[in-house]
Amino acid sequence: MNAANEHSRSLWMEHPITYDSPRLPGDLTTDVLVIGAGIAGLSCAYELACSGHQVAVVDRGHLGGGMTARTSAHLAFELDDFFEELHSLRGEDACRQYYESQRAAVDRIEEICRQESIDCDLARIDGYFVPAEEKDIEYLRKELDAARAAGFADAQWVDTGPGAWSSGPALRFPRQGRFHPLKYLDGLVSSLHRRGATLFAETPIVGLEEKNDQVHAKTGRGGTITAARVVVATNSPFHLRIPIHTKQAPYRTYVIAGRTPKGAAADALIWDTLEPSYHYVRLQPGDAEDVLIVGGEDHKTGEAADMDERLARLEEWARERFPELGPITHRWSGQVFEPSDYVPFIGKSPGYERVYLITGDSGEGLTTGVAGALLIRDLINEGSTPWADLYDPDRLMLRGAVEFVKENVDAAKHWAAHLRGGEVSSLEDIHPGEGALIKLNGKMTAAYRTDEGDLKLCSASCTHMGCIVRWNRFEQCWDCPCHGSHFSADGEPLQGPAFTPLSKVEPA
Ligand SMILES: Cc1cc2nc3c(=O)[nH]c(=O)nc-3n(C[C@H](O)[C@H](O)[C@H](O)COP(=O)(O)OP(=O)(O)OC[C@H]3O[C@@H](n4cnc5c(N)ncnc54)[C@H](O)[C@@H]3O)c2cc1C
Ligand code: FES
Known part of the structure; x- marks a missing residue:
């Protein structure tokens, strides 16, 4: 499952990816494993396959079912947080590199469409x-x-x-x-096939371990994928608890x-x-x-x-x-x-030697996803790129940027404090199709009543770092205010960083 299982349907979802991707039932060995089949992951897989790597792509839900299917699909290289702001925080060189990398991304999309005959409007x-x-x-x-x-x-x-x-x-x-973002991804998937890449849907990755110059990725289906390099393009990195999410x-x-x-x-x-x-x-x-x-x-x-x-x-x-x-x-x-400093996090993952990541999309994740693919291709193939420092995931955040995130986390805590007693006092107050927080046996519980009237009860503690989730009545899912995980009405993870379900609570 992924964000495709949230309630609303975008315009683009009328043209989903046509390739019927299998699940990966067992183990696999590959040169590069790309985790996540949105624009960032599929672009990365494409760049690496074009440079001769054997590539496998896995996604925990439908290919292209993440935020790429929910975008508005502007391809802009004007910074949506404004060059004026980036200049004040990180100076002129940062602005130049940002401009150059984003322009290169839009040019690259155009070039790929021409080379691969992708008709995506x-x-x-x-x-x-x-x-x-x-x-x-x-x-x-x-x-x-x-x-x-x-x-x-x-x-x-x-x-x-x-x-x-x-x-x-x-x-x-x-x-x-x-x-049209999904027509474009559909074209990338076909091109990846022609280049011998393998793609698997409904195959979540639930752990990463580096050992003996290899990365071992544990799948939620009991298998292990062994790769020389791994790219985490899951929109929000699932393999890190604290770095990046702060x-x-x-x-x-x-x-x-x-x-x-x-x-x-x-x-x-x-x-x-x-x-x-x-x-x-x-x-x-x-x-x-x-x-x-x-x-x-x-x-x-x-x-x-x-x-x-x-x-x-x-x-x-x-x-x-x-x-x-x-x-x-x-x-x-x-x-x-x-x-918090307007620039995504793209490059080698903190704490790993052979794992790379792309995250921090802001409202320009299509272009930053493609720029990220070019950057990671060059890091893997050449060992360096002129854009590496700008996007370095391990960079020190400047003072204003640190305050920005602290304010956000404080706001999430305040919100949780308001809800200490729950939103309803009785399960009877939850109508069919609705969810609410309720205190049951002293524990904050995420309670949802199906349209048929059945109750689904889960712990309201997010499985990433324990913040209290909130009911999203429009998307019919639970949203975590701290770092953005989403869970289905009955607690299955839809959007990271969390990758394990909310724990089930038995009705008293
Ligand atoms: C309403 C809206 C409007 C936007 N407008 C624009 C715009 O106009 N221009 C622009 O450039 N950007 C825009 N953005 C941002 C942009 O669309 C996104 O940043 C971008 O699509 C994200 O791509 P992605 O590949 O990083 O993530 P996704 O498309 O979310 O792909 C990540 C994939 O990883 C998979 N995954 C997650 N965890 C795991 C795991 N543990 N194991 C296996 N797979 C996993 C997910 O299932 C998902 O398919 C907009 C976003 C929204 C929501
Ligand atoms: S606590 Fe981090 S996403 Fe919920």
Whole structure:
């Protein structure tokens, strides 16, 4: 199981990966094992297979069933946390390397589509950064200077933004991109097959051990995969308890999509300056009509229960700006990890010699996933890359960054303290299809009542590091506010870092 087993369906899930992947029932030996079949893992597998490695890919759920299926699929190399902010924290070289690596990622996607004949609706289009309020116009000027200093020579000030929505000034970033993420992954999977890679679904990895210049990966099916190198591309690294998880924070973000007449909205990427959560907009062109995709309304994972209101606000916001938007056909949510110094963690895994990782996707995990694949390919093949220091997972975090994460963890603890007595006092108060926290025999219990009326009871202690999970009524799952694990209504892990189920509680 994975995030594909959460309740909502994205627009992209109408075209799932077509390859019917088997489970791995026993043992396997390979040159490189890639754990995780999202954009990061499949891109890494592709790069390594192209350079002659024997590659195996495993996923604990459907291939492509993780956050890549829940994205909005902007391919942007303008930093969504802004070059101006990265410059203040890590300086100009960091900005240059970030720009260079993200631009290389979008170019690489285009090149792979051409080489492998992948038809995934890829187009290079303009990106526009627009002010949410008049007062933000000044910030745009600063960001333009920072983006140009990072290398974005053709970033431009325009007096009128895209289409009817934004009549005021905006920044224009040429040659960004958009695609259909699952059609792209489907193409990568076919290419991997042609190159002799093996791919397995429903095969969770539950342990990693380095011994005698090999890595032994234990599968949840009782087997062991032995590999010379392992890449952990599980969106959130499952094999580390503390490193990394103290440097990034999980956020839920929401998306709606609806049909719109052809030509009514610009085929562009658009995002605004709204704080704390910006809006992001794009078009998915169709034959007779287009689909408008609008996202935003983020909150720290596990710290909101008003998902319906958030989705309603997104729709209202979209209709004000795009009056020709038809009925909303898709509503979904997903999770991103915000790295505290704005840069993902990609490279050799802390505590290991032969294990590499890609995490800290922020709202740009598609491009950082592909940049990560290029970086790890070069680390494995050449032993070094010019981008290694920028993304080093072991880097020291600067002061502001450390405070950011502390605030997040304190907030999660506060939240847990509020709930000491549970959310309901009787199991009778939990209606069919709902979940709630209840104190049973002195222990905080995650209780869910199925539509048929049966009760499923689990410990509310997250199996990663013991934080109290919260019911997500929109996705019908339990979310952990500390480091972003998700569990199904009856406690099965859907999203890491946790990889073991919530422990079952027997009804009294
Ligand atoms: C609503 C939303 C909008 C977004 N918009 C954008 C955007 O416009 N542009 C952009 O660039 N990014 C965007 N992002 C971010 C981006 O989509 C993600 O960061 C990216 O898809 C993550 O890819 P991934 O390969 O790291 O993870 P995933 O796609 O989650 O893949 C990880 C895989 O690992 C598997 N796995 C986990 N643990 C194990 C284990 N123990 N054993 C085996 N397998 C395991 C999972 O099942 C999963 O399939 C958005 C994200 C969301 C949620
Ligand atoms: S994800 Fe770390 S404690 Fe839950």
